[in-house]
Amino acid sequence: MLIEDxxxxxxxxxxxxxxxxxxxxxxxxLFVTIxxxxxxxxxxxxxxxxxxxxxxxxxxxxxxxxxxxxxRRFLAIICGIATAGAMITxxxxxxxxxxxxxGIVNIGIVSAVKQVDVLNSAYQYGLIAMMCGLPLFGGAAIxxxxxxxxxxxxxxxxxxxxxxIFGALVMLVGVAGESGIAPFFASKAEMFRTPGSPFILIIHxxxxxxxxxxxxxxxxxx
Amino acid sequence: MVASVIPQFVPAFYSSMYTxxxxxxxxxAFIGLIGIAMEKRDIQILILTDLVGLAxxxxxAAVGTDLSEALILPGLVVELAEIxxxxxxxxxxxxxxxxxxTSFTPMPLKIDMEIMxxxxxxxxxxxxxxxxxxxxxxxxxxxxxxxVIYVLSRKVRGLPIFVLDGVxxxxxxxxxxxxxxxxxxxxxxxxxxxxxxxxxxxxxxKVASKIGLIGIxxxxxxxxx
Numbered sequence: 001m002l003i004e005d006x007x008x009x010x011x012x013x014x015x016x017x018x019x020x021x022x023x024x025x026x027x028x029x030l031f032v033t034i035x036x037x038x039x040x041x042x043x044x045x046x047x048x049x050x051x052x053x054x055x056x057x058x059x060x061x062x063x064x065x066x067x068x069x070x071x072r073r074f075l076a077i078i079c080g081i082a083t084a085g086a087m088i089t090x091x092x093x094x095x096x097x098x099x100x101x102x103g104i105v106n107i108g109i110v111s112a113v114k115q116v117d118v119l120n121s122a123y124q125y126g127l128i129a130m131m132c133g134l135p136l137f138g139g140a141a142i143x144x145x146x147x148x149x150x151x152x153x154x155x156x157x158x159x160x161x162x163x164x165i166f167g168a169l170v171m172l173v174g175v176a177g178e179s180g181i182a183p184f185f186a187s188k189a190e191m192f193r194t195p196g197s198p199f200i201l202i203i204h205x206x207x208x209x210x211x212x213x214x215x216x217x218x219x220x221x222x
Numbered sequence: 223m224v225a226s227v228i229p230q231f232v233p234a235f236y237s238s239m240y241t242x243x244x245x246x247x248x249x250x251a252f253i254g255l256i257g258i259a260m261e262k263r264d265i266q267i268l269i270l271t272d273l274v275g276l277a278x279x280x281x282x283a284a285v286g287t288d289l290s291e292a293l294i295l296p297g298l299v300v301e302l303a304e305i306x307x308x309x310x311x312x313x314x315x316x317x318x319x320x321x322x323x324t325s326f327t328p329m330p331l332k333i334d335m336e337i338m339x340x341x342x343x344x345x346x347x348x349x350x351x352x353x354x355x356x357x358x359x360x361x362x363x364x365x366x367x368x369x370v371i372y373v374l375s376r377k378v379r380g381l382p383i384f385v386l387d388g389v390x391x392x393x394x395x396x397x398x399x400x401x402x403x404x405x406x407x408x409x410x411x412x413x414x415x416x417x418x419x420x421x422x423x424x425x426x427x428k429v430a431s432k433i434g435l436i437g438i439x440x441x442x443x444x445x446x447x
Binding site for chain 2: 097101107108119127129131136137140
């Protein structure tokens, strides 16, 4: 499919040697939205979870310590920037690298929590993310082998052949695993059962944006 | 590989290797996944997951162009970063379970080897000297191994261990040396020997101090409450 059909008119290209960045309204919208959310996160404070205690009227407050708070905020900002990079990039392999970075940072955001079960699910999610590194990078490599280029701008003009479709489907499996969507969600859902709301939310938001962008990439190159 | 993108001068033998290498990578990954499905211990699963990561490198390397060569390094770095992040999670989860006291270079098993008590200082010295002689990335790894052996042997013999807090700073500054050497290489090509040595020494210091850092990071991880 042509790029113009999906994201609106191309506003311009930024040629950086092999990598040609191109700007269109959809990418710019996604890019600016995720940057705004990252800016909001960087100035916000964490929530304090209040749990009702069983059998009495007391309540149990689960707060986040200052050191943990700083670490999480830093990683959440990195996650936002990586997502923004994946929104604007014009290179297939850069997209996979941003995706992998988001996966690592997602593990990092929950790495300092005290609950053992949250750590356990983060460990499971990490294993899935690592195994899905194979289809993610492998799919990009198969597309490279089929077409000889990784630039989305050029891939859009190359007609799809069976090997390219196979590579794109393999890559879809990889993105699904790394961002922890539908078949792999069980490992990721338990990660959110910990205080520190705005920073935890970026885990959700980044995978949402990544999926939107990846569907757009799939439609563009196939 | 699709025949139309392969240049004419590539021998048919090499271009026919792509499918073989791709299947090889997938078979390695499949063996790793079978292992993960059968294994019950967490640490073994983590190690087997790395096997799947290596299969990813095989699949990327199978393309065999200079572009794929440029993709292997980021792939390897991502793989290493992921395995370090997951092992960090594993360590902190086990710490929460047992809630042990802080220890420098915590060891899951007792190291009771003769090499740790007979002449560890000499071996460490030889390794560091050989690492400096090699220079560059390999030399850094060898010299860092020497530092780790020195620290481990002191721990085994029950001697006090010095902790240098500035090790991280050394690593960062030597990284700058490497970058300066690299820029010199492009801007002033006539001083190539100087820039080569800047880069080699920077990388030596960086890798050596990074390996030395591993022990300190582990101690901090155990000290975190």
